Amino acid sequence: MAMMDDIEKSDSEISTAIKSEIKRQKEGLELIPSENYVSKAVLQAMGSILTNKYSEGYAGKRYYGGNRNIDTIESLAIARAKKAFNVEHANVQPYSGSPANFAVYCAVCKYGDVIMGQNLPDGGHLTHGWKTSMTGQLFKSVSYHVKPDGYLDIEEIRKLAIENKPKLIWVGATAYVREFPFEELGKIADEVGAYLAADIAHISGLVIAGVHKSPSPYAHIITTTTHKTLRGPRGGMIMVTRKGIEKDSELPQKIDRAIFPGLQGGPHDHTTAAIAVALGESLRPEFKVYAQQIVKNAKALGQSLMDNGIKIVTNGTDNHMVLVDLTPFGKGKGVLLQDAMDEANLTANKNTIPNDPSSPFYPSGLRLGTPAITTRGMKEEEMKLIGKWIAGIAKEVCGNELPEDKEQRNAFLKKFKDDIKSNQKVLATRKEVIELCRKFPLYPGMGILG
Secondary structure, eight states, rough: OOGHHHHHHHHHHHHHHHHHHHHHHHSSEEEEEEEEOOEEEEEHTTTTTGOOOOOOOOOOEEESSSHHHHHHHHHHHHHHHHHHOOOSSOOOOOOHHHHHHHHHHHOOOOOOOOOEOOOOGTOGGGGGTTSHHHHSSSSSSEEBOOOOTTTTTHHHHHHHHHHHHHHHEEEEEESSSOOOHHHHHHHHHHHTTTTTEEEEETOOOOOOHSSOOOOOTSSSEEESSSSSOOOOOHHHHEEHHHHHHHOOHHHHHHHHHHHIIIIOOOHHHHHHHHHHHHHHHTTTTHHHHHHHHHHHHHHHHHHHHHHTTTTGGGGGSSSEEEEOOOOGSSSSSSHHHHHHHHHHTTTTEEETTTTSSOOSSOEEEEEEOOOOHTTEEEEEHHHHHHHHHHHHHHHHHHSSSOSSSSSHHHHHHHHHHHHHTTTTTHHHHHHHHHHHHHSOSSTTTTTTOO
C-alpha cells in the first residue's frame, strides 16, 4: 500500500481511480491482444526519476546538458534492439507506433506518393493508408485485401503493386491471425522498386523469440510498438535492415531526422529505459518459452471456442490472436458480446471481420489475444475454460437484434448494458473468472498490485 501513499495525500480522486483500475486488472482477464502486463523492472523504470530529464537530440549530440546517463540508457536500448531483431540501425525514440509509422512516410515519401497497405476492415491498421487517417489523406492509398478464407491475397497484392507502382508497401496488421508472408511481399516490393515496411507491433515479441518468421531479411524498414507481445512500456521503435541500407545508404539518417527534429521534440527518457529493460528481458531464454506459450494458448483458446460452437476466422491462428466470427448469430453482434463479457470481467474488443456485413462501429467480430493471460501464468487448461465461458456468454446475448434505426439502436444498447448487469449467466461467469484470477496474481509480493 505504501506505493499509493503520496497519491492518496495529494490527489484522492486520481488515487481512487488507480485503485479501481488495479482491482479491475487483478480480478479480470485481459484478452485484448494489444495489451499485456509489464514486469516489475519495467514498472520501476517507467516510474523512475528519468521522467525529469529533457534530452532533445541523440546520444552524443544533445541540445541540453546533463545527458551522460541518458546517453548510456538510449545506447543500451539501441544495441539491444539491433541484437533482438537482427537489424543494422534502430531508433528507440518514437512516442508510440503511429508516430513511428508516420516518420517512415516522412523519411521515404513525398506528398501524394502512392502507398499500399492492408485494408482496415480486413484487419489492417489505420496508419497504413486508411481514409480517415492522415496517411490516407496525404498519400494516394491503395488497399489490398484478404481472400474469403481470411488469408492475405498475394496475387492481388502483386497485381495492385504492378499497376500502381507504390513508393511504400506496408505489411502488418491489427487483426490478422496467420503468419505474415514477409518473403513474398519482399519480392513484390523489389519487383516494383518500393520500400517494404514491416509493422510488427503485434508480433514483435514472437519474432524475437523465433516463434514467428522475422521480416529482417525481406523488409527495408521495421516498425513496432514496445508493448503487446514484447511486454514493454507504451512506446515505439523504427529499425532499418541491411536490405534497407543496400537500397538507400542514407535511410538510417532519414529515419532519425524524421523523428527528430521532424516530428518530435525531447524523447521520453523513462520510457526509453523501460524499453531497454524489456528488450533485455526478451533476450533471455525464458522469454522464448513464454512466447511459445502465448501461441500455444492462442491455439488452445481458438480450439475451445470452436469446440463450443463458435466460429473463428481461418479456423485457427499462427500467433497470439483469435478473431471470432459472430455472423452465425447475425450481423453487428461484436458490440453485444464485448459489453456482456466486460460485465463478466472478460475484457476484449469488438472488431470487423473480412467481408463484414456490418459497419466498423457495430462490427460482426470480436478480437481476442493471449499475451496478458500468458504473462499471468495461464496455460492450455485455462484456455479451455475461458473459451467455454466466452461461448456461453455469446449464446446468451447474441440472439438480441440490433435495430437498424440509429436512435432506436442507441436506446437498445443503453437498455442492453443495463440489463446485462443482472444477467445470471454473466454474473455466474464473473464469479468463476474472479476465482481463476486469484490463482494467478498479477505481481506477487507487491501488496496492492499482487
